[in-house]
Amino acid sequence: xxxxxxxxxxxxxxxxxxxxxxxxxxxxxxxxxxxxxxxxxxxxxxxxxxxxxxxxxxxxxxxxxxxxxxxxxxxxxxxxxxxxxxxxxxxxxxxxxxxxxxxxxxxxxxxxxxxxxxxxxxxxxxxxxxxxxxxxxxxxxxxxxxxxxxxxxxxxxxxxxxxxxxxxxxxxxxxxxxxxxxxxxxxxxxxxxxxxxxxxxxxxxxxxxxxxxxxxxxxxxxxxxxxxxxxxxxxxxxxxxxxxxxxxxxxxxxxxxxxxx
Amino acid sequence: xxxxxxxxxxxxxxxxxxxxxxxxxxxxxxxxxxxxxxxxxxxxxxxxxxxxxxxxxxxxxxxxxxxxxxxxxxxxxxxxxxxxxxxxxxxxxxxxxxxxxxxxxxxxxxxxxxxxxxxxxxxxxxxxxxxxxxxxxxxxxxxxxxxxxxxxxxxxxxxxxxxxxxxxxxxxxxxxxxxxxxxxxxxxxxxxxxxxxxxxxxxxxxxxxxxxxxxxxxxxxxxxxxxxxxxxxxxxxxxx
Numbered sequence: 001x002x003x004x005x006x007x008x009x010x011x012x013x014x015x016x017x018x019x020x021x022x023x024x025x026x027x028x029x030x031x032x033x034x035x036x037x038x039x040x041x042x043x044x045x046x047x048x049x050x051x052x053x054x055x056x057x058x059x060x061x062x063x064x065x066x067x068x069x070x071x072x073x074x075x076x077x078x079x080x081x082x083x084x085x086x087x088x089x090x091x092x093x094x095x096x097x098x099x100x101x102x103x104x105x106x107x108x109x110x111x112x113x114x115x116x117x118x119x120x121x122x123x124x125x126x127x128x129x130x131x132x133x134x135x136x137x138x139x140x141x142x143x144x145x146x147x148x149x150x151x152x153x154x155x156x157x158x159x160x161x162x163x164x165x166x167x168x169x170x171x172x173x174x175x176x177x178x179x180x181x182x183x184x185x186x187x188x189x190x191x192x193x194x195x196x197x198x199x200x201x202x203x204x205x206x207x208x209x210x211x212x213x214x215x216x217x218x219x220x221x222x223x224x225x226x227x228x229x230x231x232x233x234x235x236x237x238x239x240x241x242x243x244x245x246x247x248x249x250x251x252x253x254x255x256x257x258x259x260x261x
Numbered sequence: 262x263x264x265x266x267x268x269x270x271x272x273x274x275x276x277x278x279x280x281x282x283x284x285x286x287x288x289x290x291x292x293x294x295x296x297x298x299x300x301x302x303x304x305x306x307x308x309x310x311x312x313x314x315x316x317x318x319x320x321x322x323x324x325x326x327x328x329x330x331x332x333x334x335x336x337x338x339x340x341x342x343x344x345x346x347x348x349x350x351x352x353x354x355x356x357x358x359x360x361x362x363x364x365x366x367x368x369x370x371x372x373x374x375x376x377x378x379x380x381x382x383x384x385x386x387x388x389x390x391x392x393x394x395x396x397x398x399x400x401x402x403x404x405x406x407x408x409x410x411x412x413x414x415x416x417x418x419x420x421x422x423x424x425x426x427x428x429x430x431x432x433x434x435x436x437x438x439x440x441x442x443x444x445x446x447x448x449x450x451x452x453x454x455x456x457x458x459x460x461x462x463x464x465x466x467x468x469x470x471x472x473x474x475x476x477x478x479x480x481x482x483x484x485x486x487x488x489x490x491x492x493x494x495x496x497x498x499x500x501x
Binding site for chain 1: 280283284288348351352353354355356357359360363364441442443444445447448455458459462468469472473475476479480483484487
């Protein structure tokens with residue numbers, strides 16, 4: 001089909017398929033939200049462990065972080081998809097079989113674990129960036145660990161870690177496109193690929209896909225920027241203070257900065 | 262021209278695995294693992310490493326070009342370039358691969374993989390270079406102007422050498438990221454290591470060995486590199 005000759009047919013096909021495309025979009029958004037939530041929890045727990053002075057917490061956290069950061073997302077996905085269920089196949093009657101065989105949950109799990117390990121590094125780094133005097137002051141006041149984390153350290157670290165977490169969330173959204181190869185999960189990319197067959201002109205669909213992902217990524221960065229502004233305001237710091245304290249760094253609020261993974 | 266590519270439906274469906282066959286076979290089969298290893302290593306050397314190395318070279322050069330152009334182009338053009346780079350950076354590499362694969366039908370998929378990875382990561386690296394260029398003290402620019410150096414010479418002899426210094430660790434991190442992203446090439450059926458691993462495992466549903474080996478190879482290659490880059494970063498930080 002030639003796009004320029006049959007453009008009305010073309011749009012008819014796209015409109016006919018719009019239900020499926022929206023379903024796929026919904027799946028991608030769900031993967032991003034659930035995966036992001038899981039990654040966030042993993043990042044906070046592992047990050048706090050990796051930043052703690054106790055060797056018993058730090059060493060296991062480091063091993064877990066390096067393992068899941070070093071192993072590629074796709075390899076992790078395939079291990080969860082094809083190797084993990086074997087344990088249930090070999091031992092019939094083990095609990096949670098339904099969960100392991102739910103390929104959507106496996107996708108969420110792979111995204112959450114992989115990006116959670118990256119996020120843990122960001123959490124740990126921002127904990128160490130909190131001024132040393134703040135840590136010393138909490139010790140001087142003999143605050144308990146939960147108390148000082150909740151009231152003093154974490155709110156400051158939180159404002160510092162939001163830009164990295166924002167970048168990682170965008171990475172997770174982009175990584176979720178690999179759900180295309182997960183059986184029974186029809187994410188946005190998979191539905192776009194289905195659309196290629198009835199219309200025969202793929203490039204325009206892929207381009208629709210790129211634009212949609214771009215808009216989703218922009219919404220994530222805008223949302224996280226709002227969170228950052230709020231977190232800083234709660235610390236009583238306006239934007240100018242922060243800029244003057246980090247003059248040599250590129251502005252952390254740059255909407256689209258890549259950041260290190 | 263026709264393209265043959267893998268689609269979601271064509272990939273092995275884990276629920277269709279013959280579970281009796283799985284139960285009767287051992288969880289780990291050393292013989293199978295040793296048989297699979299040479300093919301996987303070959304794919305690793307011939308495809309995964311080639312894509313990573315050539316892709317990183319393209320990204321490192323193109324990223325610098327983008328970063329310099331953003332500074333020297335007139336404002337409207339720089340704005341267009343900036344948002345083009347943002348667009349590439351904020352969209353999934355999987356969709357980009359598929360887009361280029363079906364749009365440029367005459368290119369082979371390995372070339373597409375290398376170019377898409379190179380361009381995608383160039384947009385990341387341009388941010389690193391941008392920060393590096395911004396970190397060059399203003400006095401250097403002023404001194405170059407005072408010496409009435411031509412602009413090309415200012416960039417080549419004064420700014421870029423100083424800007425590059427602090428960028429090396431970040432560029433290395435992105436090279437590792439790219440390395441770990443190479444399995445995404447499965448969507449345009451490039452026979453990189455993880456794709457080959459799946460092909461070896463598919464006939465007998467023996468995926469344990471191949472995917473564990475693939476994971477170990479990724480760990481073995483990326484962890485030491487990450488440690489090296491970390492050390493380099495610390496040394497550069499002391500030197501400053």
